[in-house]
Amino acid sequence: MDAPPPTPRHTRLSTGTYGPNDTKLQQLASTHPFTQQLDVVFPSSATLESVLQRSESEYWACKSSLSAFLESAKAFVSRYAMDSIITALGMPGPDSEDVWSLDTRGLLTLAVTKDTYERLGLVGQRMPWKACDDTFIIHISLHEEVPHDTKPTKKWHRLGSKQKDALRAWDARRGPWHIMYNYQNQAHIATGIEGSAARGVKPSMRKAAGIHVPGVRLRPRPHEDEPDAVDDWDEYMSSLFEWVGMVCMGAQRLEASDRADPYLAVYTPPAGSHVGNITHMRWTGLLPPAFVQSVIDATINDDGWHNSDAPGGSPASRFVAFTGHGVPTTPVAYLPLRDVMSTPIRAPRAESEDTWSLIMTNDREPGLNGSTSVEWVLAESIGQWDSRWG
């Protein structure tokens, strides 16, 4: 029996140097409103471990009707600005594939099947792909006013009486939703909406000793005029991100003492690897973008990863890798920095992918008053039926 071919994936790499004007890295987490898992990998460093272990988050889960939840959540949505403290996800039920999300803009996005769409009575847009053209996307703004001067916002509804009646009728047909939500700023929010159960997110740490640790040297992509250099660069980046993924999975092939049968597995670590210790930390749960960004910022600002435990503390060993996994069943996976009003359409399925992986190195130049330049490379991977890149 032939295995089905893997679904197509799209991957994009971008590089840069971290600085005060580097908006891409400073707002990386805000472009992904729903993250379900964050992995951080770095050569073992006691100080960085202690900093990251103090990073904790929290989210809430409840069972409620959508209309009742929106009545409570509206208090946390800005009335006139595209901003919301609360973000929420409506998970699919056993009998229905309908899902919804409330993102950081205060926009409620419903992804419903054809049958639900024909009964709901709210105008939406059909998915542009033939394979999933029975799914419809509906946008409802929870703000008092919706700016109608842009093309995307003209398709938005405002949460008026007609929309509320439609949602109430839908709740009566469907039953309660299983909802997960969190707050961007949890400092002054002690309790969630009534009937919710709080779930804390604490990091889990795993240390691995005696494994191949790559020597990370990040350079911008060579020009297309040098095809050999481009190929080498692509291959090196591919091996780097493969290594990061294998660490996150706890692969045994990374162990220096691994002697696997080559007929079963053949793995070559990236060029310039040495044997060392690494630390892998993981947060699992509905993580707000602010929390993810705080982890990245705390790592950048901390000296812990500059002084790794690698032999000789070579510059090549000073790196840290972040990997974020988005929630696959959310209709909104990405908010473009340049145009936050437009929402790339995406088919929310359990097999959908929305993953980003960031590797940063700290190339400290000796004798230059401790000046450092943080070079980074970001790999973003999306699955099929995602219009993020056209």
Place this chain on the structure above:
Amino acid sequence: MASPFGSMTGDDFIVSDIYTDLPPIDNQRVKLSSSTPFTPTYVKGNVRSTDPAQIYASRIRGRQLLLENPARESKAKREREEKREKRRAEKANKAARVISSRAAGSSGLWRLDREETKFSLFLPLHSLWLGYMSELLALPPAPSGSITQPVADAVPSAPAMHAKLVKADFHGSLVTVRQSKNPCLVGLSGVVVHETENTFKVVTKKDQLKLIPKQNAIFAFSVPLYSTNPPSSSNLRTTILNAPGSATPLTSPDNAQTVLDLPHIEFELHGNQFCFRAAERSNRKFKHKETIEL
């Protein structure tokens, strides 16, 4: 080799070509009589064949020759006949008081003015329809006092009603769009004032006249659970005959009520299967379609 023109020997040549002309009648006295008509005599006497009588009988006798184009019915006569038929059909329609749709449209028969587009004005029509449904479905009379009967026992056999409902008239019914390919139509509700082959024209509670296509829509309508007619229907008939001009007090105790305010049974109506005129539906046999999906 056999030749179609006869046998050929070295000395004499006998020609028996069937396409050659018969010898002309030259200086011969032709005698015609009914017992010896000219044609068979001439053919039998001149055809060179072993059996000239058989040739005549098989090939000539009884054949018809068209000497000129047949007489055709004149155009004027045909037009006169058509006009006569048309006049006859119009007279029949007039006698039956049938008006064509074009005439109805041009005369504004179904047009409603703004003052006439009031939901309250069509409530009596709706009550009439409830009475019609009560008679059609033979609904039981409402129990006196409070209704203590369990709902499951009170609801009559719905499948038995289906056959009657598909042939019923829906003018005056209260329909709601439950499901539609066009989301703007979902939730529209009103009293049907005009049903055509492909649409329902309804007056909503907000006094708006809406035209709802039947295609790609599923409607919901309700019939009362108990009869809305008074216990003695003969009294009702007497009332109507005696006072034709007066506004007959209708069957429901309160004219402001709709069927939704009474105990009722709700049915779903698939518009795709219902695209027929009301008059045609009464004797139509409905066929199963491939799918009920919109």
